[in-house]
Amino acid sequence: MRALPQTTVNEMSASQQHYVHLLELYLDNNPIRLTDDVTDVVMGVNTFTAGGHLLDFQHDGDGNAMNISTVTVTLSGVDQAMIAAALQYQFVGRRMVVWRVYFNAAGTMLQPFILFDGRSDGPATEDDPASGTCTIQLRASGHFIDFERVRGRLTNHDAQQVFFPGDKGFEYVPQLGKEIQWGGK
Structure with missing residues (x-):
């Protein structure tokens, strides 16, 4: 069980919650940072871009336990820079981190915590020429996948x-x- 600050625990048990997810994908010296929030989120010195690209993620297991844990991140409406990165970089084995950040009623960001930290298994792209859209799915496995x-x-x-x-x-x-x-x- 991870130790969370009491303010975060209180916010998690509130009747109305406001939280966002942050995605970090480390590609050499060019990390990709995205959020599913409607505005950019600044955490420390890093800015997580809100472009509507981070559509969904599916997570199984507890990222803090020694068990098999995987995450699949779906990026939709992806711009050309993201498509180029998906084609240019070798994704296998790259670190991927998914954070969750709660905000209190006043809109102040509470301490973020890691939901998932693992290594990428690689991207899968799906193009729809009729609609002109591209969807990228990034799948990653926890550090203990082969334990x-x-x-x-x-x-x-x-x-x-x-x-x-x-x-x-x-x-x-x-x-x-x-x-x-x-x-x-």
């Missing part, structure tokens, strides 16, 4: 059959009752 993935090859009969059909070398391994460490004692 539970087993590396290397398994030493069991079924895994061996994938690479060497008919080989019987690992057929009786389950009957040994112990784990074999190759190169170990």
Whole structure:
């Protein structure tokens, strides 16, 4: 559980809430910063541009926990500079951060917090020549997406059959009752 300031917690439980999302995509020395707010949002020294481009994002999991967490950001009505960036840069492995910022009743920005921090899996573009629009979807995965993935090859009969059909070398391994460490004692 992340520790949020009490002012943010109070605003989150208010009957009427005003919050916006901020997107940071790090592309070399040219980070893209967008917001889904109707006006630009300044956070520190960074300005998040409101151009109506940040249409939607879907997030699963808690970005602060050690679990598989992904986010898909949909950018619509994208201008030529954004399309050029999507075609020019190698997106795979680039850092993507999604923030949430609450505003109190007076319109003062409260402390932002990170909803998601991970690495981009790359963009998918969809052009509609009839309407002249372009939509870009950016998908990213959390840092622990491969945390539970087993590396290397398994030493069991079924895994061996994938690479060497008919080989019987690992057929009786389950009957040994112990784990074999190759190169170990």
